Amino acid sequence: MSDQDHLTTQPSSPASSHDPQCIFCRIARGDFGTVFLHQDQDVVAFADLHPQAPVHVLVIPRRHVASLADTAPADNALLGRLLAAVRSVAAQLGVAATGYRTVLNTGSDGGQSVHHLHAHLLAGRSLGWPPG
Numbered sequence: 356m357s358d359q360d361h362l363t364t365q366p367s368s369p370a371s372s373h374d375p376q377c378i379f380c381r382i383a384r385g386d387f388g389t390v391f392l393h394q395d396q397d398v399v400a401f402a403d404l405h406p407q408a409p410v411h412v413l414v415i416p417r418r419h420v421a422s423l424a425d426t427a428p429a430d431n432a433l434l435g436r437l438l439a440a441v442r443s444v445a446a447q448l449g450v451a452a453t454g455y456r457t458v459l460n461t462g463s464d465g466g467q468s469v470h471h472l473h474a475h476l477l478a479g480r481s482l483g484w485p486p487g
């Protein structure tokens with residue numbers, strides 16, 4: 356088996372992966388009693404602590420994955436579930452028709468500050484482009 360074969364068959368982290376130093380791992384575990392706008396077997400969604408728009412929700416995998424760049428092909432289904440949860444939360448919050456932005460900041464140039472994969476769902480105002 357080549358290195359590439361390994362990547363195609365193994366997810367980036369085991370389903371039970373949890374980093375006790377990671378704030379988002381702890382939120383996903385319910386350590387702080389965070390209100391989840393969506394939760395299923397794989398992902399949870401909750402309000403961003405520093406909202407940048409009237410609607411600002413974070414959708415994260417329950418298991419620890421540091422960033423999009425750290426995912427493997429075997430994580431593609433998880434990435435699909437992450438986006439499906441964004442779609443579901445947008446509909447639930449009534450912004451699907453008016454529109455929203457989904458952002459995955461990745462790495463230092465991408466502006467990622469929390470190193471646990473997360474999608475931002477931003478809505479409720481007209482969002483400028485290009486981003487800063």
Ligand code: DGP
Pocket residue numbers: 378401402403404405413459460466467468469470
């Ligand atoms: P990013 O820059 O893409 O890594 O975004 C991280 C986001 O996470 C940022 O918008 C603020 C938010 N955030 C950081 N710590 C917490 C927290 O403890 N609770 C919540 N709800 N959001 C947090």
